[in-house]
Amino acid sequence: MSSDEKPASEASDRDAEAPAPWLLVGLTGAGGVLAAGLLAALRQRRRAQFRARRPGRTIQAPPPELVPVEKTLMTEGQAATPTLLAIDQALKLLAVSGEDRVAPPQLLAVQLLPGEVAVQLVEPVTLAHPWRPDPADGRRWLLAAGAHEQESTARSAYPQLVSVGLDDDGATWLVNLEQLGTISLTGDPTYAADFARYLAAEIAVNPWARQVQLDCIGIAPEAVPLDPARIRHHRLEDPASLDAAIAAAGATVDKCAEHDVTAAAGRVDDLGGDVWDSWLVLVNGALSSSPLDRLLALVGEHPARTGTAVVMVADTEPIRGLGVRLTGQGRVLIPSLGLDLIANGLTPAEAKGCALLLAHADLLDDVEMPSDGDDGWREYCDAAGAIRDELVLPRDTDPESEPGATVVPAPDAEVLDVAATTADDLQQLAPHVPDKVRAAVEGADPGLDADLAAWAAGTRPHLRLLGPIQARTGTTGKPTAVAKRKAFYTELLAFLVLHPQGVTIDQVVDAFGSDATQMRVHLSKVRSWLGVDPTTGGNYLPDATKSPAGIARGMGIYQLVGVLADIDLFRRLRSRGQARGTEGLSDLQAALELVTGEPFTGQRGRGWAWLADGVRIDQHMVCAVVDVAHTVTIAALHTGDLALARTATETALLAAPYEDTPRLDLAAVVAAEGDRQSAERMLRDDVSNRAEDGEAPDDLPVRSAELVASPPWQRKSRVA
Numbered sequence: 216m217s218s219d220e221k222p223a224s225e226a227s228d229r230d231a232e233a234p235a236p237w238l239l240v241g242l243t244g245a246g247g248v249l250a251a252g253l254l255a256a257l258r259q260r261r262r263a264q265f266r267a268r269r270p271g272r273t274i275q276a277p278p279p280e281l282v283p284v285e286k287t288l289m290t291e292g293q294a295a296t297p298t299l300l301a302i303d304q305a306l307k308l309l310a311v312s313g314e315d316r317v318a319p320p321q322l323l324a325v326q327l328l329p330g331e332v333a334v335q336l337v338e339p340v341t342l343a344h345p346w347r348p349d350p351a352d353g354r355r356w357l358l359a360a361g362a363h364e365q366e367s368t369a370r371s372a373y374p375q376l377v378s379v380g381l382d383d384d385g386a387t388w389l390v391n392l393e394q395l396g397t398i399s400l401t402g403d404p405t406y407a408a409d410f411a412r413y414l415a416a417e418i419a420v421n422p423w424a425r426q427v428q429l430d431c432i433g434i435a436p437e438a439v440p441l442d443p444a445r446i447r448h449h450r451l452e453d454p455a456s457l458d459a460a461i462a463a464a465g466a467t468v469d470k471c472a473e474h475d476v477t478a479a480a481g482r483v484d485d486l487g488g489d490v491w492d493s494w495l496v497l498v499n500g501a502l503s504s505s506p507l508d509r510l511l512a513l514v515g516e517h518p519a520r521t522g523t524a525v526v527m528v529a530d531t532e533p534i535r536g537l538g539v540r541l542t543g544q545g546r547v548l549i550p551s552l553g554l555d556l557i558a559n560g561l562t563p564a565e566a567k568g569c570a571l572l573l574a575h576a577d578l579l580d581d582v583e584m585p586s587d588g589d590d591g592w593r594e595y596c597d598a599a600g601a602i603r604d605e606l607v608l609p610r611d612t613d614p615e616s617e618p619g620a621t622v623v624p625a626p627d628a629e630v631l632d633v634a635a636t637t638a639d640d641l642q643q644l645a646p647h648v649p650d651k652v653r654a655a656v657e658g659a660d661p662g663l664d665a666d667l668a669a670w671a672a673g674t675r676p677h678l679r680l681l682g683p684i685q686a687r688t689g690t691t692g693k694p695t696a697v698a699k700r701k702a703f704y705t706e707l708l709a710f711l712v713l714h715p716q717g718v719t720i721d722q723v724v725d726a727f728g729s730d731a732t733q734m735r736v737h738l739s740k741v742r743s744w745l746g747v748d749p750t751t752g753g754n755y756l757p758d759a760t761k762s763p764a765g766i767a768r769g770m771g772i773y774q775l776v777g778v779l780a781d782i783d784l785f786r787r788l789r790s791r792g793q794a795r796g797t798e799g800l801s802d803l804q805a806a807l808e809l810v811t812g813e814p815f816t817g818q819r820g821r822g823w824a825w826l827a828d829g830v831r832i833d834q835h836m837v838c839a840v841v842d843v844a845h846t847v848t849i850a851a852l853h854t855g856d857l858a859l860a861r862t863a864t865e866t867a868l869l870a871a872p873y874e875d876t877p878r879l880d881l882a883a884v885v886a887a888e889g890d891r892q893s894a895e896r897m898l899r900d901d902v903s904n905r906a907e908d909g910e911a912p913d914d915l916p917v918r919s920a921e922l923v924a925s926p927p928w929q930r931k932s933r934v935a
Contacts (some may be wrong), residue, residue: 235728235824237283238291239568241413241561245381245388247295248302249413249559252420253569254292255299256441257285259907260576262873265837267916270636270845270876271601271643272581273838276831277572284568286824294820298327301360302376302389303422305332308358310372310483312342318480319372321519324552325389326382332358335552337394371423372479374493375524377414380547380556388556390549392495392524393478396514397536399500402548404529406541409560411435411497411528416561416569418495419446422908426493428463432456433499434528437563440570451499457506463492464513464521471520478522493522500529511535579916584838587830588715592660592787595652598830599839600786600806602656602793607646619649620796622803623850632930633887634849635879635922644846645793653794663787667805670779676745676755677779678705678712681836681870682811684818689755691746702819707741708778710825711756713832715783717764717774726825738773748777781809782836789843803847804859807866810840814870840870841877848880852887852927860884875919878902879926886928898923 242250264274277285302325310319321337339353345362349355375392382388392398392414400407415431415438418424431438433451449456467478474486482491498507514521515536527535540548547558561569587598596602610621623630623645627638669675676692679685686705688694697704710726711718723734738756745755755778757763759771785806792802815826815833826833844867851860861884867877878901886894902923906912915923 237286239287239565241565242287242291245378246559247291248378249417250292251295251299254288256420266875267579268581270640270842273584275578275582277575281572282827284572285827289824290821305358306373306423322373322391327387330360370482372483374424374427377417380558382556395537397525399527399534399536400539402540403543407529412566413559413561429495431497434497437566440574460494460496461510463494464523467522468517468520477519496525498527500527595656596790598835600789606652612647617649619647621645621647622799625853630853633852633927635883648794656794679781681781681809681814683816693743696740696743706822711775712780717772785809803843810866810870837871841867841874845876879922883927
């Protein structure tokens with residue numbers, strides 16, 4: 216593979232960019248740990264949305280007011296995801312690295328260094344390889360990031376580890392609240408409240424904190440929607456607000472005494488055969504009550520044995536527990552740990568935005584696929600390449616009254632006997648397309664075959680987005696123009712590709728956060744990189760005033776001419792294939808051959824946030840691949856071409872392993888191949904009982920439940 220053919224994610228992306236105005240400040244810096252956790256939670260919910268959508272439909276896009284939140288997660292969260300994974304792996308490894316390999320070491324704090332995770336322990340211990348001491352006093356140990364991946368089904372030993380701030384050397388610090396016990400936040404009350412709100416948000420989304428119960432008493436009500444099953448808000452005057460926490464702390468003290476362990480040790484393997492609680496209580500410092508005194512006494516008298524931490528927010532004198540001071544300059548001081556940091560914190564608006572975005576991603580009702588322009592071939596199809604609903608007719612339309620065809624011409628009943636689909640699916644994916652629509656679709660795209668030939672020959676610049684992102688020049692390009700900055704320039708190229716009508720310099724600046732002068736330099740490098748079209752003698756990226764759109768509008772418009780993109784070829788093939796009836800099956804197969812993985816993967820760190828603006832083509836192309844593969848599988852199962860059916864289904868699984876449609880299709884293929892036992896197992900294990908991250912299986916979407924209850928091989932058997 217030449218340097219020009221390397222995936223964009225493998226190249227350096229060193230480009231100075233101004234801070235984006237839409238960034239949520241609380242999710243930057245050390246707040247990247249929270250951003251990564253929120254991004255993981257968002258992606259998990261989005262996978263459930265894709266799973267629930269029906270063929271021909273798409274998932275709901277968030278409203279415009281939540282776009283800044285998602286863009287922040289796409290940039291800061293994506294950049295910090297490796298850090299989040301490194302922390303999680305270090306915690307799993309630490310729990311089994313003590314001298315006796317049974318009791319996990321008592322963890323006080325974690326420092327994130329470049330390429331390393333440093334743990335600060337309460338007492339000196341000897342840790343096994345790959346840990347190394349720093350210095351050799353047994354309390355501080357280093358682990359190289361990625362040095363070891365610990366696979367463990369045990370519960371997290373340190374569920375209340377949270378990030379608190381950034382030191383002056385740029386290192387993020389985390390502290391183990393459960394080990395600290397009682398913490399009093401003093402100083403600036405606004406910063407203290409923001410700090411507490413941040414802690415609550417991390418407990419809601421950190422992967423190692425999934426079992427923590429959180430009570431917010433007179434503080435941080437905005438955190439509840441992040442995980443209503445684990446987070447509760449109580450009014451200060453609620454007399455029962457501390458009852459559950461007191462009961463849990465007392466029970467844990469008793470279990471620790473029974474087994475002679477700390478709460479961390481008992482929790483790891485559920486000693487005694489039951490789950491050990493971990494409880495965090497955030498309390499408005501104005502609260503003074505007997506129940507609070509009882510809880511503080513329990514935590515203070517049984518250090519590390521209650522499974523409980525209490526954080527007093529904006530506490531007053533005398534300080535209760537460990538003093539943590541928030542200054543009016545936004546710093547957090549923890550004298551007992553020697554820490555003076557730039558404090559983490561979430562404002563009420565930031566916390567509300569994060570909660571609303573996750574809540575929106577919990578909406579499982581799918582929506583109509585939008586359009587993606589009205590010029591040329593786009594006039595006749597939606598954003599996923601399907602011919603628009605208003606141009607097609609019901610499948611049972613009489614061809615004599617309205618001449619036309621469908622890509623799956625067999626009667627619905629015959630198809631339903633062999634394919635894991637529904638009559639509604641067939642109407643969405645294989646409607647009756649009138650001949651006049653076929654003529655219009657073909658007439659609007661006379662260059663499709665020539666573009667496919669150029670794509671195969673590699674003579675023109677092209678961009679791959681249906682899998683790992685990749686860009687390369689044609690025969691006249693200059694790869695060295697973007698050397699060492701390929702990821703950035705690939706993203707800039709993609710921005711231009713996904714705006715086929717052209718963009719102004721202001722649009723580019725808004726998307727990339729740089730200034731106009733610098734962006735013009737970047738665009739000129741893209742022009743040099745792409746080169747000249749040998750058939751026309753013109754640049755693939757003309758001067759802004761000489762582009763077709765620039766000439767038409769009389770202003771500077773940056774517009775690509777002749778650059779190929781797989782997502783456009785895919786949609787063009789889909790619309791033509793759908794219009795041509797059974798002849799179009801070859802077009803649909805050719806479209807699937809363009810797919811190399813999950814669409815839009817391999818994005819550069821802190822890039823691609825502009826995808827959240829406008830039409831979510833990254834999401835719509837996932838739907839497009841699955842729907843085309845489902846169409847091909849349906850047709851192939853009906854004709855008995857099981858090899859084609861399997862190939863199409865495996866392509867869909869490659870692009871969207873979290874969707875039910877390709878899993879149901881694969882079960883139908885396996886059954887058609889003669890192995891009904893394996894098909895039944897797939898329905899049981901891969902659809903009905905599929906779960907993520909150790910959670911219970913989600914309730915099946917209605918369509919999936921119907922197809923699992925009545926798979927095609929059972930329907931056919933009953934009819935026989």
